[in-house]
Amino acid sequence: MDDTVRLMFVCAGNVCRSPMAEAFMRRLIDERPALGHVEVGSAGTIAADGNGPLPQTVSVMRANHGLDLSGHRARRLRSHLRADILLTMDREVTAEALAIVGHGQVLLIGEYAGSGEEVADPYGGALEDYASCAAQIERLVGVVAARLEREARRADAPGE
Numbered sequence: 001m002d003d004t005v006r007l008m009f010v011c012a013g014n015v016c017r018s019p020m021a022e023a024f025m026r027r028l029i030d031e032r033p034a035l036g037h038v039e040v041g042s043a044g045t046i047a048a049d050g051n052g053p054l055p056q057t058v059s060v061m062r063a064n065h066g067l068d069l070s071g072h073r074a075r076r077l078r079s080h081l082r083a084d085i086l087l088t089m090d091r092e093v094t095a096e097a098l099a100i101v102g103h104g105q106v107l108l109i110g111e112y113a114g115s116g117e118e119v120a121d122p123y124g125g126a127l128e129d130y131a132s133c134a135a136q137i138e139r140l141v142g143v144v145a146a147r148l149e150r151e152a153r154r155a156d157a158p159g160e
Contacts, residue, residue: 003155005148007040008083009109010097014044014074015053017089017119020134021109023067024141034149043077045096050074054123060130065138077101087112087144089119113143 009021022042029035051074061067075081077100086101087109088094098106110117119136122129 003037003152005038005085006083007038007144007148008081008086009040009042009089010045010077010086011042011089011093011119012044012046012096012121013051013123014042014047014076015051015072016057016122016130017133017137018042018044019053019057019069019072019074020061020137021087021089021141023061023069023072024065024138025145027067028141028145032145032149034152035145037152038148041081041083043075043081045077045093045100047074047076049076054130056122056127056130060127060134064131064134085112090121091118109137109140109144112147113140114147115140115143 007025009018011017019042022040025040029038029040053069053072058069061069077097079101083104086097086104086106088097088106089109091108094106094108109119119133122133
């Protein structure tokens with residue numbers, strides 16, 4: 001039985017928020033053996049395939065979090081992209097993602113994390129907006145990771 005959880009983070013352009021979330025989750029997967037069953041990716045509902053991340057995204061993630069996003073390339077969310085859990089950054093993206101994929105578990109990241117919060121798009125904002133966005137996403141991804149670890153432990157527990 002395949003216990004892999006395919007997790008995808010989704011924003012609009014896949015050049016700011018969802019690549020940040022993907023990078024934070026990749027780091028947590030590398031650091032925490034209990035997340036070894038998680039595969040992570042990202043996409044955007046209006047992304048232009050192949051676009052690089054915005055310079056502000058790369059700068060903030062490198063300077064504030066020690067993560068290099070310079071190699072990231074955007075991909076557009078399409079119905080054939082499969083994920084067990086699709087976590088969106090805001091309610092508008094949630095509606096767009098549901099219209100595109102039409103199936104599966106599509107949830108606002110804040111709902112999955114239990115706070116209900118949205119992650120505002122920093123696109124066009126100041127560098128501080130990108131830094132604030134990255135900090136919020138890092139916190140939410142940490143909660144997502146903890147939930148995935150708890151669910152994996154419950155699934156592995158004998159007699160349950």
